[in-house]
Amino acid sequence: MIEITINGKTCICEKGEYLLDVARRNGFYIPTLCHHPAIPGQACCRVCLVEVVEKGRSKIVVSCVYPVERPCEVYTDSERVKEDRAVVLMLLKERAPESDLIDALCSAYGAADGSRFIQIDGEKCIMCGLCVGACAKMGTGAISTVLRGTSKKISTPYDEPSKDCVGCLSCVSICPTDAISYKDDGQTREVWGRTFEIAHCRKCGVPIGTKEELELVAKRTGEETEELCPECRKKKMTDTMAHTYGIV
Missing domain, CATH: 3.10.20.740 (Ubiquitin-like (UB roll))
Incomplete structure (x- = not known):
């Protein structure tokens, strides 16, 4: 110590x-x-x-x-x-x-005015790389750092919609400056040039993620997804335990 x-x-x-x-x-x-x-x-x-x-x-x-x-x-x-x-x-x-x-x-x-330097209009990204790291941890690797110099940015390969993206919004959640734009109306989600259908809990109906996201989880765990939200999954487990041990 x-x-x-x-x-x-x-x-x-x-x-x-x-x-x-x-x-x-x-x-x-x-x-x-x-x-x-x-x-x-x-x-x-x-x-x-x-x-x-x-x-x-x-x-x-x-x-x-x-x-x-x-x-x-x-x-x-x-x-x-x-x-x-x-x-x-x-x-x-x-x-x-x-x-x-x-x-x-x-x-x-008290940071001074730095307008004498080159300013990138409309930009929020500071190239911190957190979004790329989060995507990699998800195992998708749909985004990365591309180009060089002042043109460097975070994007999908060739700026085209990535087939590896599952629309999980891990990149959006971890971004410190809200630089990644997306749309979500509860039924569909748009991010990185792709549109995803949102799955809902089959018990209570709340959104639980995109279809692709659930498929990725199922592939990783080797178990079929039940399409239940955390609360309904917990309630189902409680009900199962109560039935097993005869608790009324």
Whole structure:
């Protein structure tokens, strides 16, 4: 175990733990955009910068991927951190000028106007890669990073509707800036150029996912889907147990 201080508070952590995790566990707020516990190691937005002092020497590090190796002092909101974070946010604002979340962070940290840089009109994506990671974890791999330089973006192969997409909206749910557009009227769902039919619970009628999504789950589990929502599935299990043990 290692003893460090965060903003003057003594904190205990294991060697190798990432600073962001230690700080959050101890109640310290560090803003993030590309961080998600299910998809670690992105470290591309740089918003989670903190200042670390070791043996009298100070440095700025990316807290989500900085492992604690020895006792140190950590400052999550020092003047140096605020200045560097404001610059990062200014650049992100130019990359994603339509993002309300980045707008709010820019206001909170006093980010300067960066309109002298190239601005991508109507864009919300910051290329954090979380959506690609979530899609990969689903086992579909329907989207990826394509092109290079200022043209780089997240898309399906050749910008065509992907046969691998199941319309699960994992990419939409994990996106920090609401950059992925979709439509859902309760009967059909449109995302990444495809339209999916939505399945409903055969007991209560609530939407439970797309047909393709349920088929993927069935294929993975090797069991036929019952097309029941979590609540109705739970009730069915309870009723089965009650019948089995003669509970009235």
